Amino acid sequence: MEELNKQQLILLALLVSFVTSIATGIVVVALLQGSPNGNPVIQTINKVIERTTSNPEKVTDQILVRDIDLVKSVVGKSTGSLVTFFEQTDGVNKEIPVSGFLVDDDGMIVTSKNIDMYVQAGNVVVKYNNIFFKVQSLAVTGEREITFLKITLPVLETDKVLVTKDFFKPLAFASKEKIVLGSSVVGFDSTGGVQVATGIISRIKNSSIADKDGVLKESGTQYLYTNFAMGTSALGGPVTLLNGTVAGIIISETSSVSTTLSSEKIQEALNTVIKTSVPAEVKK
Numbered sequence: 001m002e003e004l005n006k007q008q009l010i011l012l013a014l015l016v017s018f019v020t021s022i023a024t025g026i027v028v029v030a031l032l033q034g035s036p037n038g039n040p041v042i043q044t045i046n047k048v049i050e051r052t053t054s055n056p057e058k059v060t061d062q063i064l065v066r067d068i069d070l071v072k073s074v075v076g077k078s079t080g081s082l083v084t085f086f087e088q089t090d091g092v093n094k095e096i097p098v099s100g101f102l103v104d105d106d107g108m109i110v111t112s113k114n115i116d117m118y119v120q121a122g123n124v125v126v127k128y129n130n131i132f133f134k135v136q137s138l139a140v141t142g143e144r145e146i147t148f149l150k151i152t153l154p155v156l157e158t159d160k161v162l163v164t165k166d167f168f169k170p171l172a173f174a175s176k177e178k179i180v181l182g183s184s185v186v187g188f189d190s191t192g193g194v195q196v197a198t199g200i201i202s203r204i205k206n207s208s209i210a211d212k213d214g215v216l217k218e219s220g221t222q223y224l225y226t227n228f229a230m231g232t233s234a235l236g237g238p239v240t241l242l243n244g245t246v247a248g249i250i251i252s253e254t255s256s257v258s259t260t261l262s263s264e265k266i267q268e269a270l271n272t273v274i275k276t277s278v279p280a281e282v283k284k
Contacts (some may be wrong), residue, residue, distance in 0.1 A: 049083075067184060072243040075185050075196055077244050081171045082190035082237075083109055084127040084166060087118060088155075093125065093132070099237035099250070100149070102128075102170040103270060107151030109135070110266060112236035115147050125193070126151060129167070131159045140272050145251045145261055146236075148273045162221065171238055173263040174245035179204075182281040184242050185226055187250060187258055189234035198230035202257070207265075221262040225249045229256050 039224060078101075096118050101113030109126065118124045119137045126133045132155040138148045151168070154160055157186040182200055189195040207222035226239060232253055239248045239260045248260030 033262060053083060070184075071186055071196075071198055074240055074244045075230055078122055078171060078186070078188060078238065078240055080129075080169045080192050083111075084190055084192060085111070085115060085118065086125050086127060086132070087121075088123050088125045088132075093127075094192060096124070097191055097233040099125075099188065099234055101188070101190070101236075101238045101246075101249075102168055103173075103246075103266070104170050105166065105168050107133075107152065107168050108170075108270070109149045110236070110270070111147050111149065112249075112251060114216040115149070119147075119149070125155055128215055132156070144269065145162070146249060146266065146269060148270065149170075171240070171244070172218045173242075173247045173267055174241050174247050176264060178241055178243070178245070179221065179224065179247050179262070181278065183247070183248055185239050186242070187226060187230055187234060187239045188227060188237040189230050190237055191233040194243060195230065197228040197230050197258075199226045201225070220264050222265060224260045226258045226260065227256070229253050229258050234258070 008232045016032050081102045083100045083102065085098055085100065086093040087096055096115070098112050098115045098118075100109045100115070102108065103110050107180075115124070119135070124135060126149070127134050128151070133151045134155060136150040136152050138150060141161045154163060179200075179201065181204055184198070184200055187197045187199070189197075201224050203225035204221055205223040205225070207220055226238070230237070230250070234250050234253065238246050239250060239252050239258070240272065241247050246266070249266055250258050251261050252259040
């Protein structure tokens with residue numbers, strides 16, 4: 001009788017285990033079928049797998065890094081390359097609602113063409129690293145959407161000693177391969193204290209040129225569109241990838257989209273300016 005009871009207990013334990021397994025399977029299937037957006041459990045697992053396999057040599061550090069941490073890092077590094085424009089009249093500085101940033105270590109600035117009307121009046125100064133500088137406008141011909149200015153001397157003679165080697169910290173340009181649809185980006189407005197916005201590249205528009213037979217062919221990326229807007233004072237501000245490199249410069253704003261001229265086109269224009277431009281006449 002004792003042996004029979006032991007067998008019954010074993011059979012009962014097996015039965016309970018079997019029923020529990022079936023119940024668990026039913027619950028999991030029900031959750032997956034009822035979950036929105038295509039099985040978030042599977043998506044989460046896939047994201048973990050992607051992160052752990054994308055760069056196996058640095059798994060232990062990079063898996064723990066979230067986008068917000070990358071954004072903080074980008075903001076911390078990029079703000080040291082932003083400039084602020086002012087109208088200087090009778091010793092009074094009034095901030096101009098246009099953004100800009102450094103693109104080389106000699107003090108070259110790229111900004112929106114909206115700065116031109118102020119530069120032509122001859123009373124624009126640039127604030128960088130808490131020092132006010134005079135700027136030189138570089139004359140370029142043809143239609144353009146951006147302007148290049150060159151920092152010259154500090155407004156105050158006493159500030160000259162502060163401008164040492166490597167004083168200017170330019171932003172680097174992103175490689176074309178890194179600028180893809182859906183990439184996370186950070187937009188900067190350098191006016192009124194730095195403002196930032198985050199989003200993605202929601203659209204890419206390529207430029208085209210006609211060959212000798214009149215057939216249009218793509219000639220690189222012209223514009224990038226992001227799913228955020230910052231206001232008109234952001235015109236001239238950079239849009240960077242999460243590695244801190246420049247994807248483009250903001251040239252127009254709507255209520256929900258920022259249009260940026262691609263880094264590829266900025267570099268083309270910069271090379272042209274360096275090779276062919278001469279200082280523009282500025283009113284004294």
